[in-house]
Every structure is written in structure tokens, then in C-alpha cells.
């Protein structure tokens with residue numbers, strides 16, 4: 059594995075204020091929403107754009123600044139919309155193009171950016187392109203939109219991704235009388251990116267949405283665009299050439315837009331999706347995610363440090379996208395088989411919770427609903443290098459239901475209130491696209507936005523506070539990262555630095571209180587100010603800085619140069635430990651015999667006695 063960390067120069071350096079606007083995604087906090095799951099405005103049991111528009115203020119108030127929308131295009135919905143039948147429209151279940159425009163306008167008005175899905179590796183087999191292709195003669199331009207073969211014995215070095223449902227990447231089409239290639243479900247034929255007409259068609263789709271004002275695209279399943287015999291058909295040079303074309307087309311005509319690569323690959327392979335700053339602006343850090351779960355289960359920081367060290371530097375203008383959970387299974391493709399076994403035993407002892415190479419569970423149940431662990435995970439998400447993505451519902455600790463097939467158990471209706479259907483829809487409960495979570499712990503009667511909004515100590519209120527604190531510095535989004543190496547490996551400690559700001563993050567990955575001594579000699583004299591409570595801690599001195607952290611606790615400190623040292627730190631004796639002079643008969647009694655000098659404390663007298671005794675008598 060490549061561990062060389064040489065900084066990569068950007069071919070197109072950006073400077074000044076415009077540069078900052080163009081780099082907005084470096085400060086992004088992204089909220090992932092499924093339109094169908096958020097709010098149903100017309101009581102048909104399925105969420106829609108009008109419903110989402112009504113809830114944009116909720117999203118804004120959460121403290122995020124970007125929304126990522128899962129696919130909403132016309133589709134047979136056999137893969138939840140990742141099987142597109144028409145790229146330039148809205149599925150009637152979710153509303154109309156006008157509803158989309160209204161939502162987009164309103165989001166922008168509220169200061170929210172909107173990122174949509176560009177799913178170009180494959181289409182639905184219902185897409186008119188595929189229908190035309192299978193009916194067109196072999197070798198014709200229409201047939202050439204997809205990847206065909208007379209045999210299913212080509213590209214045999216290619217892995218199967220949906221191992222639970224597919225046995226081959228080829229499927230026989232009786233109409234075309236040929237096999238077609240698909241990396242995912244057999245109803246999702248792969249487009250042929252060796253055909254320039256396909257690239258032209260994709261550019262047209264991109265322009266359609268960019269012209270409307272969409273701020274960026276998530277490039278779904280991007281490593282698999284091009285196939286070559288003798289390779290594993292992932293991350294090929296030819297695939298990168300296609301992405302460069304898409305990026306150049308965006309840069310030529312639009313400002314401040316971005317591409318996010320969904321490349322579930324090892325860090326050094328994902329690195330290639332940034333190119334020289336001329337491919338994707340962002341890419342998910344897939345391998346980091348399971349290692350955060352491993353670190354907290356093993357109570358050892360090693361898995362996190364190891365994967366970050368294996369992560370090459372990326373161009374200045376680029377950014378990682380980091381996440382804890384999303385709409386898919388918690389993928390275990392980018393771990394070793396030993397690590398996978400560990401993850402399965404720890405987090406999915408119930409075999410039903412497993413799917414493909416992953417675990418279909420949400421964050422709260424994975425953390426066994428331990429609020430301290432959930433908070434710790436979120437604190438890592440919001441302070442590690444990259445732009446964090448929050449999955450809808452995780453901000454209130456929603457549960458899952460892995461009995462309902464595929465990955466649907468983590469795609470259930472948003473839980474707004476204890477009302478019928480979780481306040482998501484007024485439809486007959488039987489019409490809902492999926493049943494809401496109803497168990498006693500995570501069910502909507504106990505876990506919902508309404509209740510948590512009224513409770514200042516709820517997960518929702520806490521999440522808002524943490525997001526607000528994150529916003530006070532750009533160090534989390536843009537800063538450098540340096541790990542500290544305290545002897546106690548149950549503690550993960552790192553510094554994030556940007557401009558004047560130095561942030562120290564310290565996390566206790568274990569289930570019991572832990573002490574830690576941090577070598578902060580380079581910051582001698584600075585005053586650590588805990589960011590959530592704004593409490594000043596004693597200044598950093600000569601000795602290692604000693605902290606104790608409660609089970610699963612964490613601190614974010616600003617290492618301030620301008621904060622006052624806590625006054626109590628300087629005093630030798632604290633105020634309530636000073637001797638108390640008790641006067642029995644007004645201050646004049648000070649000069650009489652009955653004075654009890656230097657009685658310690660007032661506890662030996664009742665308050666009434668004390669007050670009477672100390673009131674001056676005339």
C-alpha cells in the first residue's frame with residue numbers, strides 16, 4: 059500500500075474571495091435525505107418535494123448547509139431509484155419538475171446548497187436507451203449505448219458487488235440475443251463509455267440540472283465506467299479520462315459547483331479520483347468509516363490512525379467526504395477478512411442484519427442506543443478531516459428494521475412526532491411506502507423530532523449544539539491534522555490547525571474513565587478552552603498536560619492565546635476554604651472576649667443562627 063505523503067500541487071490554484079466561494083464544499087456539512095422518506099404532503103403514503111420543501115427550515119436549523127438528495131427520477135424503483143428510466147424528470151410519486159424547482163429555490167433562499175445524484179454507470183432496463191439498444195441491430199449506434207457480448211465468459215476478473223442477489227455480471231437478453239454487462243442488479247445494464255455518444259448524452263443531463271441551479275453531483279458507482287479485458291475493471295485510466303471530461307465541461311460553463319466521487323476503494327485508489335485537482339472535488343473516505351466503529355469496539359485508536367496514515371495527501375482544492383451511516387449497508391468491502399469477521403461478530407451477531415458484504419443497521423442500534431457512544435461517534439465525524447455527512451434520522455437516534463428486506467430497514471419514514479405514521483404522512487398506515495419504526499426503544503412514540511425539540515438534553519438538541527460549535531472555526535473543514543501519541547491507546551487525540559486556530563480533539567474510546575497525558579510542549583502558555591461549555595482550563599505548562607475523560611467522553615479545546623487563565627488556578631486557597639470569622643455581637647464584638655477567631659466554615663451553625671449572630675446589633 060502506498061504511504062507516500064508528498065503534497066500534490068494543484069494545476070489550477072485558486073486564490074482570493076472567489077476561490078473561497080468555489081471551495082464552499084470544504085466547509086460543508088451535508089444532510090442526506092431521501093425525498094420519499096421525509097414528509098408526505100399529499101397523503102399518498104410517499105414523501106414528496108412539497109413535503110421536503112416544508113421541512114427545509116428544520117434542516118437549516120439543524121446547522122447543516124448542504125442537502126444531498128437520493129435519486130428522485132422516473133424509475134421502476136427496483137433499486138430505490140438508482141435504476142433510472144428518465145434522467146431529466148421527477149418521478150410522479152415525488153411531484154413535478156416545478157416542485158423540484160420550488161424546493162431548490164427555497165433551499166437556496168435559506169442558504170442551503172443542493173447536491174443530486176448523477177447515476178451514469180448504469181440505467182434501468184426500462185430506460186428508452188436500453189429498450190432501443192436491445193431492439194436495434196448488433197453494431198448499430200443504439201445497440202452500442204450498452205456493453206454486449208456473445209458470451210458470459212468475458213471480464214472474468216471482475217468481482218460481483220451484490221453478492222446476495224447476483225451470480226454473474228452478465229445477463230442474457232432474449233430480445234437482443236446477447237449478454238449485457240451490469241456491475242449491480244441484472245435490471246441495471248451498464249452504459250458503454252467507449253461510445254462518445256454516451257458521454258455526449260451524459261453531458262446533456264448534467265447541463266440540464268446545473269442550468270436549473272443544482273450545486274453539485276454525487277457520482278454514483280463511478281469506478282466502473284469502462285471495461286478492459288485482463289483487468290478487474292475498476293479505476294481504469296479510461297474511466298478517469300471520462301471523469302476529467304465531465305469536470306472540464308462543468309468548469310467551462312459553471313461556477314462553484316462540485317463533483318463527489320462514490321468510489322468504494324482503498325485510499326490510494328480513491329486518491330486518483332481527485333486527479334491533479336481536475337477530476338472530482340470530493341470523494342468519500344470509505345475505509346475510514348468501518349475503522350471508526352472498530353476503534354470504539356476495540357477501545358483502541360490504532361485502526362483510525364493506521365488508515366489515516368495510509369491516506370495520501372490530496373490536492374489543495376479537494377476534500378474528503380466522511381460519514382458514519384448512509385442508505386446502504388455499512389460496507390465492509392474495504393477491510394481485511396479478519397477485520398470483517400470482527401465487525402460482523404461485534405455489530406451484526408444476528409445474521410439477518412448482514413447483507414452483501416456489510417451490515418444493514420443505523421447508527422443508534424449499532425451503538426446499542428448508548429447515548430455517550432452515539433455522541434462520541436458524532437464528535438469524531440464532525441472533527442476528523444473532511445466534510446461530514448449526516449444521514450437523516452440519525453440526529454434523533456432513529457432505529458432500523460432489518461426484517462423488511464434489502465436495505466429498506468434503514469430507509470423508513472422520518473419520525474417527526476408521536477402522531478399517526480410518525481407525523482410523516484396522514485395516509486392509511488397500510489399505504490405507507492414502508493412501515494415506520496415502531497418498537498419500544500426506537501419507535502416513533504418515543505423517538506421523534508417533536509419530543510426531542512422540547513428537550514434540551516436530547517440527542518437532537520445536542521447535535522445542533524455540536525454543529526453550531528463546529529461552525530465557529532474553519533479548522534475542522536480545512537485545517538491540517540496531526541495525531542498526538544499519548545501512552546494510553548484508548549485515547550485518540552489530534553490537532554486541527556487552520557490560520558490562527560488550533561483545535562485539540564481528545565476522545566476516550568473506552569467504556570471506562572481514562573486519564574491521559576498529552577505532550578503539548580509546543581503550545582506552552584496557551585489556555586485550552588473547552589468549546590462546548592467555553593470553559594477555560596489551566597494553561598499548558600512544562601509538564602505533559604493531564605486530562606481525565608469519562609467513559610466515551612470527548613473534548614474539543616481551542617488552544618487559545620488570548621483567553622484568561624481561570625482565576626481559581628492562581629489562588630493558593632480557594633474562596634470557600636478561607637477561614638470564616640464569626641462575630642457573635644456585631645463587628646464591635648471583634649474587640650470583646652467572646653470572639654471565636656478563625657472558626658472554619660459555617661456548617662457547624664444553622665443558617666438562622668449564623669444570620670442572627672452576624673447581623674450588627676445596635
Ligand code: BGC
Pocket residue numbers: 137140141177242278279320385386
Ligand atoms: C448506491 C446504492 C445502489 C448502487 C447501484 C450505489 O452506489 O449507493 O444504493 O444500489 O449504487 O446503483
